[in-house]
Amino acid sequence: MSQDTVKRDRPWLMRTYSGHSSAKASNELYRMNLGKGQTGLSVAFDLPTQTGYDSDHPLARGEVGKVGVPIDHIGDMEALFDAIPLDKMNTSMTINATAPWLLALYVAVAERQGVDPSALEGTTQNDVLKEYLSRGTYIFPPTPSVRLTTDLIAYTVENIPRWNPTNICSYHLQEAGATPTQELAYALSTAIAILDAVRDSGQIPPERFAAVVGRISFFVNAGIRFVEETCKLRAFGAMWEKMAKERYGVEDEKQRRFRYGVQVNSLGLTESQPENNVQRIVLEMLAVTLSKNARARAIQLPAWNEALGLPRPWDQQWALRMQQVLALETDLLEYGDLFDGSPVIEAKVQELVAGAEAEMARVAEQGGMVQAIESGYVKRELVVSHTRRMRDIESGELKIVGVNCYRETAESPLTAGADAGIMKADVQAERDQIAALQAFRAGRDQAVVASALEQLRAAAVGGANIMPPSIACARAGVTTGEWSEVLREVFGEYRAPTGIDIALAGQAGSAAMDQVRAGVRRTGEELGRPLRLLIGKPGLDGHSNGAEQIAVKGRDAGFEIVYEGIRLTPSQIARAAQEEGVHLIGLSVLSGSHLELVEDIQAELKKIGAGDLPLIIGGIIPDDDARQLLAGGVQAVFTPKDVDMNAIMARLVNIIRLHNGLEELA
Amino acid sequence: MTQPAPNLDPVALAAAVRRGERAALARALNLLDDRRGESRLQASLLLKQLQAGQAGDEGHLIGMTGPPGAGKSSLTAALIGVWRRRGLRVGVLAVDPSSPVSGGALLGDRLRMKTSAEDDGVFIRSLACRGEFGGLSAEVWPMSLVMLAAFDVVMIETVGVGQREIDVSRMCDTTCFVAQPGSGDSVQFLKAGILEVPHVLVVNKEDMGAVARRTLSELGTALGRVHTDGDWEVPVLSASATAGTGIEALADTLAMHGKALVESKRLLERRRGYRAQWLLKRLQEEFGSHGIDQLGGEQAVLQQLAAQDLSLFEQHQALRQRLLATH
Numbered sequence: 001m002s003q004d005t006v007k008r009d010r011p012w013l014m015r016t017y018s019g020h021s022s023a024k025a026s027n028e029l030y031r032m033n034l035g036k037g038q039t040g041l042s043v044a045f046d047l048p049t050q051t052g053y054d055s056d057h058p059l060a061r062g063e064v065g066k067v068g069v070p071i072d073h074i075g076d077m078e079a080l081f082d083a084i085p086l087d088k089m090n091t092s093m094t095i096n097a098t099a100p101w102l103l104a105l106y107v108a109v110a111e112r113q114g115v116d117p118s119a120l121e122g123t124t125q126n127d128v129l130k131e132y133l134s135r136g137t138y139i140f141p142p143t144p145s146v147r148l149t150t151d152l153i154a155y156t157v158e159n160i161p162r163w164n165p166t167n168i169c170s171y172h173l174q175e176a177g178a179t180p181t182q183e184l185a186y187a188l189s190t191a192i193a194i195l196d197a198v199r200d201s202g203q204i205p206p207e208r209f210a211a212v213v214g215r216i217s218f219f220v221n222a223g224i225r226f227v228e229e230t231c232k233l234r235a236f237g238a239m240w241e242k243m244a245k246e247r248y249g250v251e252d253e254k255q256r257r258f259r260y261g262v263q264v265n266s267l268g269l270t271e272s273q274p275e276n277n278v279q280r281i282v283l284e285m286l287a288v289t290l291s292k293n294a295r296a297r298a299i300q301l302p303a304w305n306e307a308l309g310l311p312r313p314w315d316q317q318w319a320l321r322m323q324q325v326l327a328l329e330t331d332l333l334e335y336g337d338l339f340d341g342s343p344v345i346e347a348k349v350q351e352l353v354a355g356a357e358a359e360m361a362r363v364a365e366q367g368g369m370v371q372a373i374e375s376g377y378v379k380r381e382l383v384v385s386h387t388r389r390m391r392d393i394e395s396g397e398l399k400i401v402g403v404n405c406y407r408e409t410a411e412s413p414l415t416a417g418a419d420a421g422i423m424k425a426d427v428q429a430e431r432d433q434i435a436a437l438q439a440f441r442a443g444r445d446q447a448v449v450a451s452a453l454e455q456l457r458a459a460a461v462g463g464a465n466i467m468p469p470s471i472a473c474a475r476a477g478v479t480t481g482e483w484s485e486v487l488r489e490v491f492g493e494y495r496a497p498t499g500i501d502i503a504l505a506g507q508a509g510s511a512a513m514d515q516v517r518a519g520v521r522r523t524g525e526e527l528g529r530p531l532r533l534l535i536g537k538p539g540l541d542g543h544s545n546g547a548e549q550i551a552v553k554g555r556d557a558g559f560e561i562v563y564e565g566i567r568l569t570p571s572q573i574a575r576a577a578q579e580e581g582v583h584l585i586g587l588s589v590l591s592g593s594h595l596e597l598v599e600d601i602q603a604e605l606k607k608i609g610a611g612d613l614p615l616i617i618g619g620i621i622p623d624d625d626a627r628q629l630l631a632g633g634v635q636a637v638f639t640p641k642d643v644d645m646n647a648i649m650a651r652l653v654n655i656i657r658l659h660n661g662l663e664e665l666a
Numbered sequence: 667m668t669q670p671a672p673n674l675d676p677v678a679l680a681a682a683v684r685r686g687e688r689a690a691l692a693r694a695l696n697l698l699d700d701r702r703g704e705s706r707l708q709a710s711l712l713l714k715q716l717q718a719g720q721a722g723d724e725g726h727l728i729g730m731t732g733p734p735g736a737g738k739s740s741l742t743a744a745l746i747g748v749w750r751r752r753g754l755r756v757g758v759l760a761v762d763p764s765s766p767v768s769g770g771a772l773l774g775d776r777l778r779m780k781t782s783a784e785d786d787g788v789f790i791r792s793l794a795c796r797g798e799f800g801g802l803s804a805e806v807w808p809m810s811l812v813m814l815a816a817f818d819v820v821m822i823e824t825v826g827v828g829q830r831e832i833d834v835s836r837m838c839d840t841t842c843f844v845a846q847p848g849s850g851d852s853v854q855f856l857k858a859g860i861l862e863v864p865h866v867l868v869v870n871k872e873d874m875g876a877v878a879r880r881t882l883s884e885l886g887t888a889l890g891r892v893h894t895d896g897d898w899e900v901p902v903l904s905a906s907a908t909a910g911t912g913i914e915a916l917a918d919t920l921a922m923h924g925k926a927l928v929e930s931k932r933l934l935e936r937r938r939g940y941r942a943q944w945l946l947k948r949l950q951e952e953f954g955s956h957g958i959d960q961l962g963g964e965q966a967v968l969q970q971l972a973a974q975d976l977s978l979f980e981q982h983q984a985l986r987q988r989l990l991a992t993h
């Protein structure tokens with residue numbers, strides 16, 4: 001066969017996860033990306049939209065339009081897809097607790113565009129269970145959350161047949177430390193919990209149930225150990241196929257196929273020598289493309305500056321080009337599966353399957369995924385895995401080039417520019433969004449809004465499918481905050497287990513640790529009582545890994561740790577610090593809202609007469625901001641470069657010592 | 667080197683605590699936690715000041731105990747809601763175990779007790795049970811006194827099955843045991859007499875259905891229904907912290923026991939007894955059991971303490987001085 005006649009496979013969908021500032025600005029970005037050859041949209045929403053608050057809610061301060069686009073009402077959604085015909089677009093929305101609401105808005109916008117909703121194609125992530133374990137944008141307790149998920153699935157299967165109603169995610173689990181086995185086990189256990197719930201809800205006649213199974217897709221991760229990751233995806237395919245057949249009796253082979261999209265690993269992308277991230281991203285992409293029988297349907301890649309801050313359009317373009325080079329320039333798509341028949345690959349696949357099945361059995365024993373999440377079991381298992389990973393990095397057993405080996409580097413031109421190589425959020429965007437929202441509210445027919453909300457409440461209480469009244473709310477001009485508030489009132493709010501109450505595998509033998517412990521103990525004695533550290537996660541930020549690892553390490557070092565999980569207000573943090581009599585407040589902020597949040601917490605502390613408590617912060621903090629924070633009285637700033645946890649603990653002890661008039665320890 | 671403790675004027679501090687000032691409360695609790703010599707002295711002075719302005723029967727001190735995960739913190743949170751609606755101010759001392767290796771601890775109860783941030787009528791302090799004999803740290807009881815000076819209801823949450831409850835029941839007016847549905851432990855402990863009978867038993871998580879109902883009836887049978895002290899009939903209640911059911915009834919029952927103590931005039935006597943117990947424990951801690959022997963043995967010390975009407979903290983200092991002089 002000559003080169004010219006070779007039949008190539010169609011490439012996967014290439015996406016860039018994006019959205020920022022406002023619907024209008026994001027729309028411009030989308031149209032530019034589509035012009036560059038991107039073949040689908042992947043919408044990033046800001047945190048208030050994801051957690052069900054309007055842009056003018058106090059908890060939204062500093063977060064509006066920051067990590068995604070703010071969508072308050074149908075007007076915003078319409079602007080987001082302006083001049084993008086929805087019947088021609090495949091749109092993936094990373095939305096969970098408020099997924100029924102965002103889909104309702106999408107449907108209402110389609111109607112306004114004159115598009116028949118049944119023609120819509122795309123995905124709502126709609127997997128709340130992993131939000132409790134990793135992603136953090138849950139609102140309601142697990143049981144009503146599963147019900148909302150179920151309602152959306154049942155609705156789309158009957159009314160928007162080409163929609164992927166849920167993307168069961170293992171991606172976020174790996175980002176929270178999960179091993180490949182854990183990714184397999186927890187994602188598939190989640191699928192069971194959701195499918196069983198749909199089945200038991202009685203909304204789908206049994207003869208149509210196979211269609212539900214056929215609409216389930218997955219969103220997975222691919223880390224740097226790309227051979228093992230390839231095997232993981234083959235294992236996923238095999239396990240899913242078996243489950244669809246045996247547990248749910250799906251006969252049609254097509255409906256049993258494991259369909260998945262990917263974002264490759266970001267947790268392993270580094271702040272130090274960030275250019276190395278490009279190699280990592282490309283290698284990880286191989287894991288999900290090399291094996292034709294386990295190839296991704298859609299891929300989105302992070303950018304080289306992942307650990308520095310938000311990517312600029314050029315950074316995202318670079319990431320998109322990586323995919324295009326692989327799909328268009330290489331010969332990858334000309335071959336059948338490269339691994340079928342390989343005993344090496346098959347053995348690894350079997351090992352992963354066996355491990356995952358054993359863990360799934362443990363989850364099932366506890367009553368299933370919902371129960372295993374509520375009891376804290378799964379979260380603890382993830383924290384244990386992540387703790388192990390951090391220890392291995394710290395000890396050098398797990399090598400990360402540029403971080404714990406080969407650290408010497410020439411000056412990087414990539415970060416030398418005036419913007420330090422990252423996207424600066426538009427500070428005006430929040431004010432504009434709030435003004436526009438308030439004008440929108442004033443211009444609505446309030447009676448129509450009130451009656452739409454009453455119907456929503458009735459469905460929430462009575463158990464009718466939540467989608468029809470949500471779509472009616474979207475048309476009526478209800479806001480994201482109003483929709484969520486009604487459901488908050490009906491279902492209540494939830495705080496997920498933090499998972500940090502793990503048994504500590506005693507680190508006896510580490511001299512560095514012993515020294516830190518001695519310092520903690522001695523300082524506690526000198527100050528009359530054991531050292532207490534409050535770890536606070538203010539705002540809507542759900543990145544909990546850092547806080548959890550500092551908490552676990554802190555306890556191991558001998559601190560008494562107060563940690564209440566994510567999403568606390570500045571006032572809650574200040575008051576908790578005072579009530580608990582802590583020696584130090586350590587904030588962890590990765591959302592980019594650190595300046596506003598620190599300012600607010602300092603003000604709250606002063607207000608309650610605790611202004612003298614020392615404050616430190618860790619997270620994604622650009623250098624300029626770090627300088628500003630230090631000048632404003634923050635005692636220390638930690639970033640992902642600081643991987644030596646013993647050194648961090650020693651610093652904390654010394655900060656407390658200096659603050660209390662004791663001399664520093666060496 | 668030991669850092670000099672901050673100099674706090676006990677009179678002013680006690681007054682501020684009584685006014686419910688949060689910063690003062692926090693400072694007072696820190697002081698009671700502080701093991702430096704001068705701090706101990708200041709703490710005694712503070713407690714003396716607090717006692718001086720009071721009849722001694724203020725507030726209601728409730729111990730909430732039971733196995734880990736039974737829902738003590740969640741129930742506390744639900745009760746806080748009820749109490750606040752009834753206009754009562756609430757203080758909570760939540761005790762968590764600490765790591766025997768590092769001494770470090772995770773103080774996780776707050777997570778389930780999250781209340782409205784701006785409510786000045788609720789104050790939660792977590793404590794690590796620092797591996798001392800008998801379960802509870804010696805600080806807990808004096809801290810509860812500070813809390814009682816500022817709040818209408820003070821709740822102490824401790825983990826425990828078996829021996830540990832005894833500790834909390836020896837410092838609280840009312841002890842409430844929270845049972846986990848389906849766990850036979852509590853029933854076994856009751857039958858074997860290991861579990862000192864609490865004043866109120868509650869089976870939480872009634873939303874779990876049949877398994878909760880079964881535990882409820884087993885506990886009822888095991889109990890025989892009569893509390894060891896006095897004529898109080900121990901009620902066995904059912905509730906769900908997460909569904910919010912049975913919480914009002916639980917609050918009512920706890921209040922009823924408190925009221926019965928006041929009406930039968932046993933509250934003061936009981937609290938005096940606890941103080942004596944605590945004092946004994948403190949002396950034992952500092953001087954060992956032979957110290958107590960020198961003072962004529964446990965019973966003698968307790969009797970002596972109960973009989974006198976001196977400030978407890980003066981007594982403590984007096985006894986310490988006596989022992990120090992003989993050492």
Ligand code: B12
Nearest residue numbers: 266306307309542544545546586588591592618619639640
């Ligand atoms: C893992 C990860 C996630 C996971 C989080 C899982 C979890 N439960 O934590 C998942 C996949 C869920 C996630 C989701 C999102 N993420 Co994310 N995520 C990351 C990533 C890749 C790593 C962060 C991490 O966990 N590192 C490991 C921990 C141990 O490190 P660390 O937190 O930095 O902590 C270290 C130090 O900073 C320091 N430290 C940190 N805190 C503290 C506190 C104290 C007291 C002390 C002493 C020290 C300290 O010590 C630690 C030890 O080294 C970063 C990029 C990167 N590579 O850093 C993006 C990143 C933080 N995410 C980002 C975004 C935008 C999101 C989303 C908002 C996207 C969206 N629009 O939906 C969502 C929503 C999350 C939410 N609810 O808020 C952005 C933030 C942009 C910004 N700040 O400008 C980043 C920077 C990526 C990017 N470039 O776009 N994310």
Ligand SMILES: Nc1nc2c(ncn2[C@@H]2O[C@H](COP(=O)(O)OP(=O)(O)O)[C@@H](O)[C@H]2O)c(=O)[nH]1
Nearest residue numbers: 374734735736737738739740778871906907908
């Ligand atoms: N189903 C159910 N779960 C509950 C109830 N109360 C508490 N829980 C759950 O039980 C677990 C432990 O609760 P917690 O209050 O921390 O228990 P504690 O260790 O006794 O303080 C948490 O996951 C709670 O959500 C209840 O009434 N019903």
Ligand SMILES: [Mg+2]
Nearest residue numbers: 738739775823
């Ligand atoms: Mg508790």
